[in-house]
Amino acid sequence: MYYHSEKDFEPSTDSRLAATTRIWSFATGMLALCMIFSPTRNNIAVPIVLGSSAAAGTACVWLSNKKSSNSLQEDRIQEIEQRLNKLETIAGNDDLEMWLKIRHLASKN
Incomplete structure (x- = not known):
């Protein structure tokens, strides 16, 4: 049995990780709403655009030189x-x- 210390559960102070979490949580929420309220069931363009924009945003956050x-x-x-x-x-x-x-x-x- 592995013991988890309190340090394992502390939130990270890295702003890039927080931004990435926020980007992907919004993208997942939008994707879920798209799937529920999509007028046509076979429309694949919106999920592709959502995924690629979330990936591009993540890349920009992690490759920034700040x-x-x-x-x-x-x-x-x-x-x-x-x-x-x-x-x-x-x-x-x-x-x-x-x-x-x-x-x-x-x-x-």
């Missing part, structure tokens, strides 16, 4: 880490200078 939200978040995290390192360097230099001044003043007394 960065995903995860990579944007990773870039933002790296930027924050770089800024933090710069601040630590600045603070470390000021602390060293202050310590040297205090030591110099203490040695005069």
Whole structure:
């Protein structure tokens, strides 16, 4: 027996997957409505157009060159880490200078 963790059931944060799900759910709904309310039972053009347009939309979504939200978040995290390192360097230099001044003043007394 295989145990599914909660991580297996979490919704994906990938926007491409969400867009693909939405495209195909609408296409399936339209196809079902077409089959129910089609004036002629042998009309095959509408399902072919629906399937090909859903496939083309899916291809456009997955082949787009936009960065995903995860990579944007990773870039933002790296930027924050770089800024933090710069601040630590600045603070470390000021602390060293202050310590040297205090030591110099203490040695005069």
